Amino acid sequence: MNDVTLNLAADYPLLSVFWTTVYIFLWILWFMLLFRVIGDIFRDDALSGWGKSGWCVFVVILPFLGVFVYLIARGRGMGERSMRRAEQREQEFRTYVRESAGTTSHAEDLARLAELKNHGDITDAEYEQAKAKVLAT
Template structure:
């Protein structure tokens, strides 16, 4: 019985290099395919039928579909990505502004306590205290 054993020494260095290159290109192509699919479904300008058509084209003829999509709609991919990033950034900034504004407001009890301290320290009169208290409580 003649059993052939493949050792790592039997696989030349140049073959390892080419295998690594092919694996890298395959992963690169998969990432590109998924970016195109995400861009396709994020685009609000396309109708549902157009999205379905592109999706079928990308599934049935993936290599040709990717290249045709990049040629036909490649420039818009960056613009759509930029718009999405700007919208996300604006939503984040609005959230931060809203949160900072709401945490910056003191409660009614805190305002009344500060007012009482001012009256006790003699910085405001009893009449001013009553007016400010009425304004806070309304």
């Protein structure tokens, strides 16, 4: 017969489960931080190609030291760049929604009406009626 020991979950003490959970959490946290730093390196437009390659080599060859030095040297800029990207995305989203919904300003509506009147597409009476409608809203 084969002498095989069977490891059951009951043989794994609760403190060992806790420490295993902590190690897994720290491991995942480390990879998230590493990917965040590498992503910031590539998204930074102010950093030259040589600067990006230098930081990447430093982060890949000496990962712990590279990430911590990057956070010390450029950590504040990471937050500012992230905030600028978020504001830009928000502005682009608002512009898209405004254009998709078809909402325009009164000045744009009046300019469009004046253009229609100048081309002869609408009469003076229709122009005055549409202008009053735009100004009433």
